[in-house]
Amino acid sequence: MALSNVKGIVPLLSKRIGLGLVTLWVISVLIFVGVEALPGDLAEAVLGQSATPETVEAFRKELKLDMAPHVRYFAWLGAFVRGDFGNSLANKRPVADLISWRFANSLFLAGVTAMIAVPVAVLLGILAALYRNTLFDRLISIATLSTISFPEFFVAYILIALLSVQVAIFPSIANINEQMNFWQKLYAIFLPCLTLAMVVTAHMMRQTRAAIINILSSPFIEMANLKGLRRLRVVVRHAFPNALSPVINVIALNLAYLVVGVVIVEVVFVYPGLGQLLVDSVSKRDIPVVQASGLIFAATYVLLNLLADVLSIVSNPRLRNPR
Amino acid sequence: MTAVLKLLRSAPFSARLGMGMVLLTLLAALLAPVIAPYSETEVAGDVWLPASGEHLIGTDNLGRDLFSRLLYGARNTIAIAFLITGLSFVVGIIWGFLAATVGGWMDQLLSRCVDILMAFPTLIFALMVLSVVGTSIPALVIVIALLDSTRVYRLSRAVAMDIEVMEYVEAARLRGEGLWWLMRHEILPNAMPPLVAEFGLRFCFVFLFIAALSFLGLGIQPPTADWGSMVRENSGAITFGIYTPLWPAGAIAFLTVGVNLIVDWFLHIASGLQD
Numbered sequence: 001m002a003l004s005n006v007k008g009i010v011p012l013l014s015k016r017i018g019l020g021l022v023t024l025w026v027i028s029v030l031i032f033v034g035v036e037a038l039p040g041d042l043a044e045a046v047l048g049q050s051a052t053p054e055t056v057e058a059f060r061k062e063l064k065l066d067m068a069p070h071v072r073y074f075a076w077l078g079a080f081v082r083g084d085f086g087n088s089l090a091n092k093r094p095v096a097d098l099i100s101w102r103f104a105n106s107l108f109l110a111g112v113t114a115m116i117a118v119p120v121a122v123l124l125g126i127l128a129a130l131y132r133n134t135l136f137d138r139l140i141s142i143a144t145l146s147t148i149s150f151p152e153f154f155v156a157y158i159l160i161a162l163l164s165v166q167v168a169i170f171p172s173i174a175n176i177n178e179q180m181n182f183w184q185k186l187y188a189i190f191l192p193c194l195t196l197a198m199v200v201t202a203h204m205m206r207q208t209r210a211a212i213i214n215i216l217s218s219p220f221i222e223m224a225n226l227k228g229l230r231r232l233r234v235v236v237r238h239a240f241p242n243a244l245s246p247v248i249n250v251i252a253l254n255l256a257y258l259v260v261g262v263v264i265v266e267v268v269f270v271y272p273g274l275g276q277l278l279v280d281s282v283s284k285r286d287i288p289v290v291q292a293s294g295l296i297f298a299a300t301y302v303l304l305n306l307l308a309d310v311l312s313i314v315s316n317p318r319l320r321n322p323r
Numbered sequence: 324m325t326a327v328l329k330l331l332r333s334a335p336f337s338a339r340l341g342m343g344m345v346l347l348t349l350l351a352a353l354l355a356p357v358i359a360p361y362s363e364t365e366v367a368g369d370v371w372l373p374a375s376g377e378h379l380i381g382t383d384n385l386g387r388d389l390f391s392r393l394l395y396g397a398r399n400t401i402a403i404a405f406l407i408t409g410l411s412f413v414v415g416i417i418w419g420f421l422a423a424t425v426g427g428w429m430d431q432l433l434s435r436c437v438d439i440l441m442a443f444p445t446l447i448f449a450l451m452v453l454s455v456v457g458t459s460i461p462a463l464v465i466v467i468a469l470l471d472s473t474r475v476y477r478l479s480r481a482v483a484m485d486i487e488v489m490e491y492v493e494a495a496r497l498r499g500e501g502l503w504w505l506m507r508h509e510i511l512p513n514a515m516p517p518l519v520a521e522f523g524l525r526f527c528f529v530f531l532f533i534a535a536l537s538f539l540g541l542g543i544q545p546p547t548a549d550w551g552s553m554v555r556e557n558s559g560a561i562t563f564g565i566y567t568p569l570w571p572a573g574a575i576a577f578l579t580v581g582v583n584l585i586v587d588w589f590l591h592i593a594s595g596l597q598d
Binding site for chain 2: 027146148149154158164172259260282297
């Protein structure tokens with residue numbers, strides 16, 4: 001897949017990447033502004049009953065709410081880029097400490113899930129498209145439609161009920177720490193991983209199946225069949241290369257979804273990840289932590305969507321060589 | 324009207340099943356005060372009782388009748404989801420039609436803003452906003468309605484752009500009709516079919532979203548019955564082998580499966596695939 005016309009693709013790509021970066025910047029502004037512009041004096045709301053004029057003043061000073069907004073925004077952004085996310089309101093520890101290992105945990109969970117879900121989903125999608133409308137296809141269709149309709153916590157609790165309560169194989173609380181080795185960690189996260197994998201696989205499988213059915217009904221496939229080519233050759237040599245672009249797009253989009261789906265699964269299984277931290281700090285209104293973790297989630301989501309767009313541009317020959 | 328009936332009659336089994344499921348839930352929501360044996364917050368027995376003659380599916384973590392709370396939960400969540408979807412449609416349609424008819428810089432500005440809003444993961448955004456304004460019902464309604472109106476904006480803008488170039492719209496313009504009149508009397512009636520279909524789909528997503536937020540403890544607050552927070556309240560029972568939280572979670576799944584079956588059928592019709 002040589003890039004025969006690099007000159008054509010670069011402006012298209014740089015436009016898309018530029019748009020992604022602008023989006024990231026606007027999101028950072030929104031996250032920052034969100035604390036300012038929204039109604040309800042933050043200091044009094046968080047301090048609650050202990051809100052005397054002195055404590056409110058001290059609180060505002062600590063969050064630097066007394067500086068002018070634009071000055072504060074750039075100070076915040078500058079510190080953020082340097083890795084200083086401020087201190088948590090709840091326990092006064094630097095937010096960066098709280099976030100870094102939890103982010104690694106969330107990435108671990110998402111990564112393992114992706115490694116299981118992607119091959120299974122693509123394979124099932126291709127098979128379902130090839131054996132369209134057979135019993136196999138219909139069964140899979142029903143299974144995936146149900147799975148994507150269920151809220152993630154329903155799937156999670158069913159799995160806990162089956163695999164943790166009825167037959168006590170796996171732990172229902174996924175607690176991991178640095179002392180565990182790799183296999184122990186895998187054992188601990190088996191249930192949350194399975195929950196996420198089921199939902200993501202269902203989404204990806206349906207979209208892959210739709211993409212491949214779309215391609216299989218194209219004229220050139222019909223031509224290949226009419227020429228008498230063997231079925232395997234038609235699929236591997238003619239259909240599959242054309243399916244790469246939409247399938248890659250589907251995978252990247254679902255990876256982006258995974259970033260958000262992780263939040264609910266982490267709460268159900270009390271997994272020490274970034275999603276759990278975000279939800280906890282939202283209830284406690286621990287604003288610095290909410291801002292930092294929210295920004296990280298949003299940035300990951302935007303970057304993955306950007307990756308999806310870039311990959312689908314690069315893998316589509318028509319877009320690679322624009323006229 | 325006859326076209327609608329003909330369409331309904333041609334529905335496959337799965338879509339009919341879906342319609343039945345949705346209707347059942349809506350009926351339960353409407354008739355909740357009539358058929359519920361106990362009230363929403365009445366403590367009627369011991370904690371986590373199993374199903375019996377007195378309590379159709381047992382009691383919850385505070386001893387309240389689970390069946391009654393399921394019915395009231397349907398009512399509360401569906402009512403709020405309806406309100407939110409309605410609000411998001413009003414906002415989205417107005418801006419979408421405006422962008423399509425006025426065009427020019429307003430269209431560009433609005434579309435860029437909506438693109439950026441849509442680039443944000445919805446759950447994260449809602450969580451962050453709720454952390455600042457608190458989790459009251461009005462805040463919840465406004466936040467989710469605004470976030471959801473972006474999708475409605477996209478659809479109504481696309482539909483309005485198709486309609487706007489028709490001759491009857493041009494004729495109305497030449498007659499001297501104002502912008503508001505055009506949107507209300509020419510564009511809106513012709514845009515109804517895709518918008519109504521989208522309403523059903525968005526309602527389902529909003530419903531799931533509220534359930535997810537309530538499950539995280541940031542949506543509808545107790546003691547108001549709501550399926551999401553009921554799952555959360557009863558989640559402790561699972562480790563004892565008591566499957567109480569599966570009832571409200573299953574109810575959510577029931578409704579969304581029903582809506583998805585209907586939507587799947589719509590998509591199948593719209594895509595025109597023959598198989």
